[in-house]
Amino acid sequence: MSEIRQLIQRMGRDGRAAAARLAFAATAEKDRALEAVAVALENDRQKIQQENEKDLAAGRERGLSGAMLDRLALTDARIDSMIAGVREVIRLPDPVGGTFDARERPNGLKICRMRVPIGVIGIIYESRPNVTVDAGALTLKSGNAVILRGGSEAINSNLALARAMSAAVAGAGLPSATVQLVPTIDREAVGEMLTAEKYIDLIIPRGGKTLIRRVVENSTIPVIKHYDGICHVYVDAAADLAMATEIALNAKLQRPGVCNAMETLLVSGAVAGEFLPSIGKRLEDAGVEIRGCERTCRLLESAKPATDEDWSTEYLDLILNVRVVDGLDQAVEHIEKYGSRHTDAIVTGNANTAKNFVCRVDSSSVMVNTSTRFSDGAQYGLGAEIGISTDKLHARGPMGLEELTIYKWVVTGEGQLRE
Amino acid sequence: MSEIRQLIQRMGRDGRAAAARLAFAATAEKDRALEAVAVALENDRQKIQQENEKDLAAGRERGLSGAMLDRLALTDARIDSMIAGVREVIRLPDPVGGTFDARERPNGLKICRMRVPIGVIGIIYESRPNVTVDAGALTLKSGNAVILRGGSEAINSNLALARAMSAAVAGAGLPSATVQLVPTIDREAVGEMLTAEKYIDLIIPRGGKTLIRRVVENSTIPVIKHYDGICHVYVDAAADLAMATEIALNAKLQRPGVCNAMETLLVSGAVAGEFLPSIGKRLEDAGVEIRGCERTCRLLESAKPATDEDWSTEYLDLILNVRVVDGLDQAVEHIEKYGSRHTDAIVTGNANTAKNFVCRVDSSSVMVNTSTRFSDGAQYGLGAEIGISTDKLHARGPMGLEELTIYKWVVTGEGQLRE
Numbered sequence: 059m060s061e062i063r064q065l066i067q068r069m070g071r072d073g074r075a076a077a078a079r080l081a082f083a084a085t086a087e088k089d090r091a092l093e094a095v096a097v098a099l100e101n102d103r104q105k106i107q108q109e110n111e112k113d114l115a116a117g118r119e120r121g122l123s124g125a126m127l128d129r130l131a132l133t134d135a136r137i138d139s140m141i142a143g144v145r146e147v148i149r150l151p152d153p154v155g156g157t158f159d160a161r162e163r164p165n166g167l168k169i170c171r172m173r174v175p176i177g178v179i180g181i182i183y184e185s186r187p188n189v190t191v192d193a194g195a196l197t198l199k200s201g202n203a204v205i206l207r208g209g210s211e212a213i214n215s216n217l218a219l220a221r222a223m224s225a226a227v228a229g230a231g232l233p234s235a236t237v238q239l240v241p242t243i244d245r246e247a248v249g250e251m252l253t254a255e256k257y258i259d260l261i262i263p264r265g266g267k268t269l270i271r272r273v274v275e276n277s278t279i280p281v282i283k284h285y286d287g288i289c290h291v292y293v294d295a296a297a298d299l300a301m302a303t304e305i306a307l308n309a310k311l312q313r314p315g316v317c318n319a320m321e322t323l324l325v326s327g328a329v330a331g332e333f334l335p336s337i338g339k340r341l342e343d344a345g346v347e348i349r350g351c352e353r354t355c356r357l358l359e360s361a362k363p364a365t366d367e368d369w370s371t372e373y374l375d376l377i378l379n380v381r382v383v384d385g386l387d388q389a390v391e392h393i394e395k396y397g398s399r400h401t402d403a404i405v406t407g408n409a410n411t412a413k414n415f416v417c418r419v420d421s422s423s424v425m426v427n428t429s430t431r432f433s434d435g436a437q438y439g440l441g442a443e444i445g446i447s448t449d450k451l452h453a454r455g456p457m458g459l460e461e462l463t464i465y466k467w468v469v470t471g472e473g474q475l476r477e
Numbered sequence: 478m479s480e481i482r483q484l485i486q487r488m489g490r491d492g493r494a495a496a497a498r499l500a501f502a503a504t505a506e507k508d509r510a511l512e513a514v515a516v517a518l519e520n521d522r523q524k525i526q527q528e529n530e531k532d533l534a535a536g537r538e539r540g541l542s543g544a545m546l547d548r549l550a551l552t553d554a555r556i557d558s559m560i561a562g563v564r565e566v567i568r569l570p571d572p573v574g575g576t577f578d579a580r581e582r583p584n585g586l587k588i589c590r591m592r593v594p595i596g597v598i599g600i601i602y603e604s605r606p607n608v609t610v611d612a613g614a615l616t617l618k619s620g621n622a623v624i625l626r627g628g629s630e631a632i633n634s635n636l637a638l639a640r641a642m643s644a645a646v647a648g649a650g651l652p653s654a655t656v657q658l659v660p661t662i663d664r665e666a667v668g669e670m671l672t673a674e675k676y677i678d679l680i681i682p683r684g685g686k687t688l689i690r691r692v693v694e695n696s697t698i699p700v701i702k703h704y705d706g707i708c709h710v711y712v713d714a715a716a717d718l719a720m721a722t723e724i725a726l727n728a729k730l731q732r733p734g735v736c737n738a739m740e741t742l743l744v745s746g747a748v749a750g751e752f753l754p755s756i757g758k759r760l761e762d763a764g765v766e767i768r769g770c771e772r773t774c775r776l777l778e779s780a781k782p783a784t785d786e787d788w789s790t791e792y793l794d795l796i797l798n799v800r801v802v803d804g805l806d807q808a809v810e811h812i813e814k815y816g817s818r819h820t821d822a823i824v825t826g827n828a829n830t831a832k833n834f835v836c837r838v839d840s841s842s843v844m845v846n847t848s849t850r851f852s853d854g855a856q857y858g859l860g861a862e863i864g865i866s867t868d869k870l871h872a873r874g875p876m877g878l879e880e881l882t883i884y885k886w887v888v889t890g891e892g893q894l895r896e
Contacts, residue, residue: 259869280870301892308894428890450678452871471847473720475727
């Protein structure tokens with residue numbers, strides 16, 4: 059057995075043992091451990107930043123872009139924000155242990171489902187070291203053990219953070235293997251994680267499409283993920299056009315580089331003549347490049363013709379596709395064909411049309427008369443978010459603490475036998 | 478592109494289109510289609526049996542065992558039972574369309590989760606042709622399209638059943654691609670299904686371990702499954718031994734060949750001296766071979782020593798492992814080490830011990846003072862069962878109609894923007 063395989067299997071076994079303990083840890087125990095983590099991050103701040111400096115120096119040497127280096131940097135403000143994040147998780151309700159769906163069967167058996175942690179969660183992510191702490195805190199609070207595998211460019215930072223967390227958790231009386239980080243940048247470790255189904259119950263990849271594709275293709279463990287967010291706003295014939303304008307601008311411009319930003323604007327032909335020229339001007343003023351269908355290009359001089367590839371591109375940038383559609387049916391068809399099942403919105407004053415859109419658009423979040431940018435765990439009141447899922451299993455859309463749990467059936471009898 | 482790939486992709490596209498229609502089909506529409514299926518199975522009975530006869534003849538020629546041929550046979554009674562099963566599904570409540578977890582955010586956004594079908598479900602199974610009808614009925618009622626891939630030995634029977642269903646569904650006004658069966662026995666088709674993630678949302682394999690292993694290793698689509706059921710009954714020091722005896726006998730003998738039958742009996746050392754000789758006699762009388770730990774072998778003359786492999790074997794037969802344990806901790810450790818997370822039971826009169834067992838045993842169903850044989854969708858009141866999951870994602874234990882659905886987030890505003 060290769061050394062890396064041995065390493066991952068040892069981590070897996072330790073994680074499994076930690077998870078068995080965490081499964082019945084009291085909320086107060088978990089919260090004490092989280093507070094110890096917050097304190098440890100404060101105490102180890104200097105050491106963490108020294109290790110982070112090593113990563114930054116190596117990154118500069120390797121010629122990482124300014125944006126990449128910025129994402130990597132653990133400034134004081136970022137460490138403060140990680141610490142605040144851990145304390146926010148302490149305040150969130152513990153999803154574990156409650157029962158639901160209770161029933162009594164005709165034979166007197168009492169049956170219910172009990173909410174329990176998933177077990178051991180593997181998180182595979184790229185450059186931002188804050189994921190180490192965010193994910194560690196959320197998995198701990200939900201009673202799960204975590205095996206973290208960060209990007210090679212952040213290995214020193216991640217190790218410093220994970221060591222601080224693990225020691226703090228152990229000091230608070232829970233297993234140190236509650237939070238583990240793979241200590242090698244060898245890529246073989248990812249392959250070993252993805253097939254360690256005996257020890258890892260769920261993989262959550264966070265990063266670019268290439269990373270996620272690789273994880274899905276090689277994993278024998280369930281994966282929850284989203285590839286990208288190609289989000290649409292459909293402006294219906296019955297829309298309040300002033301509201302539609304503000305929603306579309308917010309969806310595109312409030313933060314263009316994130317997965318719930320709008321990439322394509324669909325406009326009913328009934329209002330395109332009035333709507334497009336006015337919003338086109340405002341988009342142009344904001345520096346947005348418009349790629350349009352034929353009808354759009356006739357209405358907006360500055361628009362370039364959109365290619366078929368454009369409609370299925372997640373720009374994460376100041377570029378917007380615009381298409382004039384005949385009505386709801388064509389809008390729904392377009393979203394079905396080119397969308398990514400992430401978040402899609404309709405602006406309409408017609409309640410029936412809204413209901414139709416909500417029922418027919420098969421996305422993790424469907425919005426009526428508001429901005430796609432609200433598709434977010436904190437905005438939904440989940441308190442925090444481990445990721446967003448566009449899968450159709452287990453959890454869709456923003457995933458908070460409850461989405462890191464599952465149930466088991468508990469059946470209580472008085473000697474009943476099956477006949 | 479190979480012909481098989483073209484075939485699966487065409488079926489996938491048709492399934493996707495059917496799912497889009499089914500997602501907003503009214504309950505009455507789905508029930509009408511199911512009634513049409515029941516009538517069609519009755520009307521086509523002779524044709525179905527003729528096709529089944531072809532499979533039986535081919536099976537005899539290939540030297541299939543009597544048990545295999547029996548599983549394959551579509552007797553009148555089995556067709557009656559399939560028809561009755563479809564009508565039972567009509568009577569079950571429709572899980573789709575309800576909303577839950579509604580909340581209003583401080584900014585006035587109204588947020589809820591709406592229960593929706595998963596989409597297109599791929600079912601890969603072995604010999605029993607009744608799965609074709611059972612799975613088709615459950616997926617239809619839950620608003621999903623299904624792509625069925627049955628065993629090669631049942632291909633003619635399955636095609637006859639699927640054709641009858643598909644035509645009936647179309648006659649009732651829903652898409653004929655609601656129920657599709659892969660019409661070739663070429664194994665390449667399974668590989669193509671498992672990587673058609675654009676068209677298939679979930680794979681449910683039903684069959685032996687080898688089949689399931691192959692599916693998991695090759696699928697890029699989420700899989701819900703169980704490998705096997707190594708179910709335990711733990712007789713605690715505080716057990717009512719008469720009750721424990723009846724429960725253990727029921728768990729082992731009521732139907733030994735199924736996944737929720739007991740494979741290992743764990744007995745507290747405090748009561749083993751009293752309990753084992755008496756139950757040993759009754760097990761022996763019932764023809765059960767006992768493989769025991771050292772202490773068991775000392776108490777039961779007829780017991781053979783159990784090997785390490787025995788403890789992790791799903792016999793599905795009149796063989797039982799018996800181990801004397803020091804108490805709850807060792808029982809839980811044994812189940813963690815050798816169990817399959819399916820169903821495990823404790824017999825005890827001590828409520829605290831029961832609670833401890835329930836919290837610490839990480840199985841899809843945990844039972845107190847009753848038989849593992851109750852781990853079953855119908856017994857839990859789910860009405861029907863598409864399978865049992867020992868996974869930690871989405872659904873655990875028996876899966877009924879609700880477990881074939883997921884939710885989407887619905888967000889309704891009045892022009893709210895993200896700041």
